[in-house]
Amino acid sequence: MPIKLIVAALIFAFTGASQAAEPAVKQLPSKSLAGKQVGAEDALGRTVFQALVGDIALQRGDIEMGVGAWADLAQRTRDPQVIARATEVAAFARKYDLAIELNKLWLEVDPESVKAQQTQSSLMVLSNRLDDLAPQLATVLEQDKASLPANLMHLNRMLARHGDKKAVQRLVDRLATPYNEVPEAHFAMGQAAANTSDFMRAQSEFEKALQLRPDWEPAALARAHLQARQSSQTAISSLSDFVERYPNARDARLALARLLISEKKYDTARTQFDRLIKDNPDNPEVIYPVAMLALQQGDSTTGRAQLEKLLKSDFPDKSTVHFFIGQIDEDQKQLEPALEHYRQVTVGDQYINARARAAQILLKLGRPDEAREMIHSTQASNNNERTQLILAESQLLREAGKHAEAYALLESALAKQPDNTELLYETALTAERLGKADVLEKHLMRLLEIKPDHAHALNAMGYSLAERNIRLNEAHQFITQALSLAPEDPFIMDSMGWVLYRQGKLNEALTTLENAYKLKADPEIAAHLGEVLSALNRKDDARLLLKNAAKKNPENEVLSSAIKKLKL
Numbered sequence: 001m002p003i004k005l006i007v008a009a010l011i012f013a014f015t016g017a018s019q020a021a022e023p024a025v026k027q028l029p030s031k032s033l034a035g036k037q038v039g040a041e042d043a044l045g046r047t048v049f050q051a052l053v054g055d056i057a058l059q060r061g062d063i064e065m066g067v068g069a070w071a072d073l074a075q076r077t078r079d080p081q082v083i084a085r086a087t088e089v090a091a092f093a094r095k096y097d098l099a100i101e102l103n104k105l106w107l108e109v110d111p112e113s114v115k116a117q118q119t120q121s122s123l124m125v126l127s128n129r130l131d132d133l134a135p136q137l138a139t140v141l142e143q144d145k146a147s148l149p150a151n152l153m154h155l156n157r158m159l160a161r162h163g164d165k166k167a168v169q170r171l172v173d174r175l176a177t178p179y180n181e182v183p184e185a186h187f188a189m190g191q192a193a194a195n196t197s198d199f200m201r202a203q204s205e206f207e208k209a210l211q212l213r214p215d216w217e218p219a220a221l222a223r224a225h226l227q228a229r230q231s232s233q234t235a236i237s238s239l240s241d242f243v244e245r246y247p248n249a250r251d252a253r254l255a256l257a258r259l260l261i262s263e264k265k266y267d268t269a270r271t272q273f274d275r276l277i278k279d280n281p282d283n284p285e286v287i288y289p290v291a292m293l294a295l296q297q298g299d300s301t302t303g304r305a306q307l308e309k310l311l312k313s314d315f316p317d318k319s320t321v322h323f324f325i326g327q328i329d330e331d332q333k334q335l336e337p338a339l340e341h342y343r344q345v346t347v348g349d350q351y352i353n354a355r356a357r358a359a360q361i362l363l364k365l366g367r368p369d370e371a372r373e374m375i376h377s378t379q380a381s382n383n384n385e386r387t388q389l390i391l392a393e394s395q396l397l398r399e400a401g402k403h404a405e406a407y408a409l410l411e412s413a414l415a416k417q418p419d420n421t422e423l424l425y426e427t428a429l430t431a432e433r434l435g436k437a438d439v440l441e442k443h444l445m446r447l448l449e450i451k452p453d454h455a456h457a458l459n460a461m462g463y464s465l466a467e468r469n470i471r472l473n474e475a476h477q478f479i480t481q482a483l484s485l486a487p488e489d490p491f492i493m494d495s496m497g498w499v500l501y502r503q504g505k506l507n508e509a510l511t512t513l514e515n516a517y518k519l520k521a522d523p524e525i526a527a528h529l530g531e532v533l534s535a536l537n538r539k540d541d542a543r544l545l546l547k548n549a550a551k552k553n554p555e556n557e558v559l560s561s562a563i564k565k566l567k568l
Contacts, residue, residue: 051082054089063093074102080110087119099123122158130162130171137175152176152184156191165196183212187219199226215246221255232263243272250280258289266297277306284315291324300328323350326357335361352378352385356392363396371396387413391426403433414443421447425457432464440464458482459492466499475499490520498528506536523553527562534566542566 054069067090074086083106090099100123106116117140124133141151155175159168172192176185190205203226209219220242228235239256243249253272260269273293276286291306303324310321326341339361345354355378362371375393380386390413397406410427417423428443441464447457462478465471479495486492497513500506513529526549533542546566550559 058089067093067095067098071098071102074105078105078109080106080113080116083109084115084119087123091119091123096123130164130167134171134174137171141175141179148179149182149184152179152182152188155188156195165192168192169196169198181212183209183216183219186212187222190219190222194222194226199229202226215249217246217249217252220249220252224252224255224259228259232259235259236263236265247275248279250276250286254286254289257293261289261293261296266293269293270297282309282313284310284313287313288315295324295328300331304328317348319345319348319354320350323354326354330357330361335365339365352380352388352392356388356395359392359396360399363399368396368400383417387417387420387422391422394426394430398430398433403430406430407434407436419446419450421451421454421457424450425454425460428457429460437464437468453485455482455485455489455492458485459489459495462499463495466495466502469502472499472503476503488519490516490522490525493519494522494525494528497532501528501532501535506532510536521549521552523549523556523559527558530562531566539566 050069050073054066054073057063057069058066067086070082070086070089074083083102087099087102087106090096090102100120103116103120103123106113107120110116117136120136124130124136137155141148144151152175155172156168159171162168169189169192172188176188179185186205186209190202190209193199193202193205203223206219206223206226210216210223213219220239224235224239224242227238236256236259239252239259243253243256246252253276257269257272257276260266260272270293273286273290276283277290280286287306287310291303291310294300294303294306307321307325307328311318311325315321322341322344326338326345329335329338329341339358342354342358342361345351355374359371359374362368362374372393375389375396378389380389390409394406394410397403397409407427407430410423410430414420414423414427424443424447428440428447431437431439431443441461444457444461444464447454448461451457458478459482462475462482465475465478476496476499479492479499482492483489483496493512493516497509497516500509500512509532510529513525513532517525517529526545530542530546530549533539533545546559546563550556550563553559
């Protein structure tokens with residue numbers, strides 16, 4: 001029975017519009033059900049009822065009844081669309097033998113159906129019948145020469161669910177080898193080889209595809225992806241050569257630019273992005289990475305211009321765009337505009353971060369109640385986001401000078417998640433501000449039991465000991481281990497300089513702190529460096545350093561204390 005009859009009957013059943021159903025009913029011949037003649041209306045009613053029974057059973061989780069109802073309906077009506085639905089239901093229930101039988105009926109009723117043929121192939125894959133599938137796919141490839149390239153490219157996608165990747169590779173090789181002069185055949189064999197980690201074979205096949213079709217971007221990209229596993233420079237050279245020969249290869253150029261960024265070759269990457277922007281001035285896929293690269297290089301003018309262009313385009317992730325514009329405004333001390341952009345981040349990975357930053361801005365603007373309400377009104381979707389909101393609120397409390405409240409908040413959260421490394425770390429640091437050195441050590445040592453390579457916990461442990469001028473050899477060991485994990489971290493370098501100072505190794509301390517300050521002109525590093533300079537009787541240098549640092553950070557307590565202590 002044509003599916004339109006069922007639709008018409010449903011209209012009749014649910015709306016009472018008998019006139020809408022009547023023309024369809026007249027087309028239905030009488031059938032014999034259970035050995036007795038019934039009218040067309042009765043047959044149609046039974047069909048509609050059985051279809052509803054099948055779907056309601058599936059919705060309620062009664063798979064057996066749902067599958068049985070649709071299978072019986074398919075065999076009775078022999079309607080292609082009903083059989084297609086029954087086959088889909090059986091496959092969903094993983095009753096592959098039944099699904100294959102129904103699919104055979106489908107092909108018998110409608111032998112020219114491309115969808116039925118594709119479904120048969122999928123069922124063979126799902127039921128692990130690759131040997132049965134091979135002749136069928138070979139026939140499809142041979143008979144449909146017009147679609148041969150597309151069908152070859154579809155092979156690996158169709159077989160993706162099969163768990164035995166080696167068996168898939170053998171099948172793809174068997175099917176694609178007869179078409180050795182078709183680049184898509186080599187691409188398919190390359191993909192199958194890559195899926196089995198046979199990278200040498202995959203590389204060879206992608207090379208053959210490019211020999212047959214030198215300007216083919218997918219093959220050039222696949223080759224570069226494999227090359228990057230062994231050597232990023234080889235992949236960069238490969239893509240550079242390709243875009244030089246084919247300047248309009250946008251995807252290859254974009255991949256090259258991203259690879260250059262990953263290797264921190266920002267100037268070269270910028271050249272590629274400039275060309276992409278010139279050729280694709282309104283393409284969001286180009287504009288977004290150009291904006292990100294500009295921001296990485298500190299070019300906020302270009303970054304902002306590109307991001308604002310995205311806001312006027314059909315770029316789907318406007319929330320992320322608002323987040324980065326908000327960051328630019330915040331860095332430039334434009335707090336009200338930054339706050340407005342952060343408020344427009346409503347979804348996505350940056351949502352919690354944006355809300356936390358907005359709360360920080362509200363605090364700076366003298367609106368602490370609004371700041372906390374911003375955090376409290378933010379809905380977290382998982383434990384990680386809930387933790388981030390707790391950390392954000394604790395930071396608000398600390399910056400408002402309410403260290404005891406921040407500590408109570410963190411301890412309460414930690415009681416519910418005693419092994420949460422982020423909570424352990426923040427609670428430890430907050431405890432230290434309250435003079436609870438024993439609590440700091442307890443939480444940090446527990447954190448290091450869970451995650452021994454936590455560089456910042458190692459650093460905090462060492463710095464705390466150095467700051468209290470106790471167990472300096474132990475402090476030095478902690479900081480040395482932290483520095484081995486993050487050798488370019490200026491704050492860990494600062495801790496090393498400080499423990500060296502405490503140990504009386506003034507020249508080593510000076511060199512270490514100077515290197516740290518070059519990397520990050522942080523006021524606390526300046527305070528430590530000033531103290532070491534003063535200890536080395538370089539008071540004029542210390543005075544100049546701390547004076548300049550204080551101009552940039554007039555409200556920093558550590559700097560103020562250092563200046564008073566040294567009487568500079």
